[in-house]
Amino acid sequence: MQVLKAYAKINLSLDVIGKRNDGYHLLRMIMQTIDLYDVLKICRTESGIHITCNKSYVPCDNRNLAYRAAKLFMNKYGIRSGVNINIVKNIPVAAGLAGGSADAAAVLKAMRNMYLPGVHDGELARLGLNIGTDIPYCIIGGTALCEGIGEIVTPLKPFRDHILILVKPPFGVSTKEVYEDLNISKIIKHPNTGLIINAIRKDRLGVVSENMKNVLENVTLKKHFVLKQIKDQLIGFGALGTLMSGSGPSIFAFFDDMLKAQECYDKMKVKYKETFITRTI
Template identity: 70%
Template sequence: MLIKAYAKVNLSLDVVGKREDGYHILEMIMQTIDLYDLINIKKTNKGINISCNKQYVPTDERNLAYKAAELFMKTYNICEGVDIYIKKYIPVAAGLAGGSTDAAAVLRAMRNMYRPDISDEKIMKLGLNIGADVPYCVVGGTALCEGIGEKVTKLNSFKNHILVVVKPAFGVSTKEVYKSLDINKIKRHPDTNLLISSIEANNLNTLARNMKNVLENVTLYKHVVLKDIKKEMINMGAQGALMSGSGPTIFAFFSDMLKAQLCYDKMKKKYRETFITRTI
């Protein structure tokens, strides 16, 4: 079975509190983009075998796709095994949910292969044990995600908007970013209601000008080049630019494909992992 595992960007990311167990309480708007990994999954007699076209991607228990397969098999008493090949296109450690979307794709595929009666809600609940972005990645599209990622509310589709995505040649640890974040020093929070209204009205201009990610307070401070990327994309005609997740990927919306193409061409010369794509 061949399945696409789509990347996401954050149209907003807010941290509104912290639980006693140390987990941050989030409020964020997520959006699927047309950039994906290809997951080829087959039944085998036993065990979990992971392979990938990128040598630096772990293929053992550290891989979230492995964790997803193992969790599904244990939860539903599956005695057979699976062979999973990941053709990776989504950058790693980028804030684009590359690992989480692979895990979600494996959960969906295994449901189709073994237990088609299981609801999305059950798959999402299972996915939360793997990572905070997995429940959203199970359903995708445009959604408001709250709590630690377990509450996903579908919004009006914000599809078909052009964006350029730039991932510099370094990764960022999500754990370290959240560890460095001081909630009390966040001066400006996203206006989530305004952003949702913009999505409902399909108003790219208002949305792009009001996107906000509070984790930029940490990641952009540590990596000043990200500020330069945002500024350059705005100067090239972007309606708005933002860091996705904990970074370091920066994306920018364009109302005009020609401007987007010019931006892509310029950025691609500096940053190998640059993409021109659309929301879906």
């Protein structure tokens, strides 16, 4: 049996710089792994793909990216036996944290380890792109610049051990709908990606926090006013900076003081059940 942790991600920046003819948006974003994860237990079985999950609202059929990842791997490499996948879900769903993609990446890695240990991460990333644009990053992990539609992943100097509070309000957001509602020509302020990368290189949390930018906030924050309220509340508790992750609705904030972070967590947890205190890894 393979037991893997599937880690969530946040965006330290997210910029949309164009659109392809097929409708996919061209992105330039800085992704960061955080210490919030699902646990997957994966083992061989005689035939089929069988998924169980601790959350009743998570589909256990071909709607689940973990299922599709297993099927993709089997079809690609001619695997005739089956697989059992148990998912202990801790990452909020439809949250902008790549929880489904992280699970799919873990399945691809586990099946590689079980069947074809010679397959390298780059090949898995290319394979995973067929079912999800966040999967290549989730295969690589860490701190990375992601470009194209997400398939060009350039590792950056690790931005580890920075405390953050993560708040997921009690609703989900459709990534597809957010991108459909985004008008690229109306984006006035883009992230200064180069400045953020340089600050990461020097491990300057304050500079990163002050310059984080996600152009998808232009869409999601207008639809859900509570997200702006959450951001303001986090700043009120002493956060260095806040940002929406991905297409939302999760909001995170960096802190340079654990006592302030703990106080913020205690207060926000009363209002929002899915509030987490964690750190970058």
